[in-house]
Amino acid sequence: xAIHVAAHSANRLLREALATxxxxxxxxxxxxxxxYLSDLERLCRIRDVDVAVIDVADDxxxxxxxxxxxxxxxxxxxxxxxDVRDVVRAVGAGLTLVPYxxxxxxxxxxVRRCPFEPRARPAHPPVLTRRDLDVxxxxxSGHSVQEAARMxxxxxxxxxxxxxxIFAKTEVHSRVNLVxxxxxxxxxxxxxxxxxxxxxxxxxxxxxxxRDAVVENLIRQHLPVxxxxxxxxxxxxxxxxxxxxxxxxxxxxxxxxxxxALGARVVVVTETAFGQVITSPAPDxxxxxxxxxxxxxxxxxxxxAARSALTDRELQILRSIATGHSVRQTAQALAITTKTVENxxxxxxxxxxxxxxxxxxAVGYELGLLx
Numbered sequence: 198x199a200i201h202v203a204a205h206s207a208n209r210l211l212r213e214a215l216a217t218x219x220x221x222x223x224x225x226x227x228x229x230x231x232x233y234l235s236d237l238e239r240l241c242r243i244r245d246v247d248v249a250v251i252d253v254a255d256d257x258x259x260x261x262x263x264x265x266x267x268x269x270x271x272x273x274x275x276x277x278x279x280d281v282r283d284v285v286r287a288v289g290a291g292l293t294l295v296p297y298x299x300x301x302x303x304x305x306x307x308v309r310r311c312p313f314e315p316r317a318r319p320a321h322p323p324v325l326t327r328r329d330l331d332v333x334x335x336x337x338s339g340h341s342v343q344e345a346a347r348m349x350x351x352x353x354x355x356x357x358x359x360x361x362x363i364f365a366k367t368e369v370h371s372r373v374n375l376v377x378x379x380x381x382x383x384x385x386x387x388x389x390x391x392x393x394x395x396x397x398x399x400x401x402x403x404x405x406x407x408r409d410a411v412v413e414n415l416i417r418q419h420l421p422v423x424x425x426x427x428x429x430x431x432x433x434x435x436x437x438x439x440x441x442x443x444x445x446x447x448x449x450x451x452x453x454x455x456x457x458a459l460g461a462r463v464v465v466v467t468e469t470a471f472g473q474v475i476t477s478p479a480p481d482x483x484x485x486x487x488x489x490x491x492x493x494x495x496x497x498x499x500x501x502a503a504r505s506a507l508t509d510r511e512l513q514i515l516r517s518i519a520t521g522h523s524v525r526q527t528a529q530a531l532a533i534t535t536k537t538v539e540n541x542x543x544x545x546x547x548x549x550x551x552x553x554x555x556x557x558x559a560v561g562y563e564l565g566l567l568x
Contacts, residue, residue: 199226201245202308204383205237206230206252209565215250216386218301224309230383234259238266240382243366244324246270247313250304257283264290271311275304325366330384332359337376337385339556347460348441374521376555380562396494399456400424402447411447411466414489443493446480464492511545512566514538518554519567 202219206212209232216230228244231237234256237249248271251260257279264272273293287294293311295304325333328349335345342360346353369375379385398415400422402408408424415422442461456463463480466489482492507515510531517527524542528535542554551557561567 199224200309201226201228201247203228203237203240203244203246203249204230204252205232205234205249207232207254207256208252211252212383213386215252216383218305219250219308222305225305227383227386230386231381233381234263236381238263239378241267241270244382244384248273248308248311250275250308252276253279257287261286261290269314271308271313273304273307273311325363325384329359329363329366332356333363333375333379334385336360336372337379337555337559339552339559371521372553372555373518373558376558377519377521380559380567385559385562396420396441396443396462398422398443398445398493399461400445400447401427403427407447407466410486411445411489414486415445415493417490420490420493445489445493462493464489506548507545507566510541511548514541514545515557515561515566518542519558519561 202225204212204215204219204227206215212230212232216227219225219227228246229240231240234251237251240246241249249267250273253260253274253276260274271293272291273295274287275295275297277297279287279294279296284294291312293307295307331349332345335348340348342353342356346356349356363375364370367375367378369378376385398420400408400411400415402411403426412422412424442456444456444461444463446463446465462482465480465483467483467485484492513531514527517530522530524535524538528538531538546552546557549557549560551560558567
């Protein structure tokens with residue numbers, strides 16, 4: 198049974214580093230990561246959390262004040278320095294202490310050894326399930342109910358039922374507020390990237406130096422790769438429905454054509470003659486290997502560039518969305534008209550390459566535009 202771990206730090210770099218270190222560790226499962234201790238308490242209510250790793254900066258007294266709300270969970274405190282009297286108080290309260298100087302291995306060992314009270318699971322626990330998190334990630338990426346259903350291989354009505362349960366469990370009432378909460382609680386964190394924006398590259402082509410070079414290039418782009426070779430079966434389709442797909446074509450195999458029906462982006466590598474003769478269906482891009490990464494996930498480079506392109510007013514609109522304000526409330530707060538808010542919001546969406554307010558929030562948190 199895995200130990201469910203939450204990571205807390207006011208420092209975004211440190212908490213995401215902690216989360217990355219915890220992700221994929223044998224016997225450990227990341228439940229979320231938070232910036233504010235009040236959010237840590239809320240995370241513990243909607244997700245299984247056995248052990249919380251808390252980075253103590255200047256908030257030791259607040260940590261001690263929050264102990265009743267975290268009762269029963271193992272608490273590991275990590276810190277750069279701490280007053281001797283605080284160390285004595287922490288040890289007396291049953292907390293596990295790991296100074297920075299002991300390193301990551303010591304921290305992971307402390308998490309595994311930290312005592313916690315096994316909690317009885319009610320018949321219908323008020324926690325988000327793995328499928329809930331899948332639906333939430335797709336909602337944050339701007340996917341419609343129909344798109345999410347297709348990608349998860351379930352019925353649209355099932356997606357809607359999951360959304361209703363997610364709203365009830367998190368006690369929020371709109372998709373925008375849900376995405377804002379999910380970002381604050383680290384529920385969208387997957388080793389530094391949102392899964393819905395990281396495509397699965399399906400490589401079509403026979404063995405050889407060209408295919409090897411393509412696969413190596415994609416791996417360097419930190420992309421998951423599936424080598425289909427020169428044949429494909431429909432049984433393989435079910436493995437691909439959980440991610441955006443990109444078909445990378447490096448020879449004349451025709452097995453890739455049905456990938457369009459799966460909503461895949463088709464990229465042809467020009468180092469072979471095949472790129473010259475494709476007529477139907479037309480590929481989305483024809484590129485040399487050196488430009489493969491940009492062709493496979495063009496939206497990521499556009500969003501990264503958007504960070505420096507946003508105006509102060511566009512950032513104000515984005516932050517107002519994050520607080521849950523409507524267009525009218527934003528207009529009142531900024532002393533401008535609702536039409537002006539809508540126009541600025543439209544430019545914001547265009548720069549971030551998103552379709553709605555929920556997706557704008559998810560991208561804003563991803564790019565560090567929102568804390």
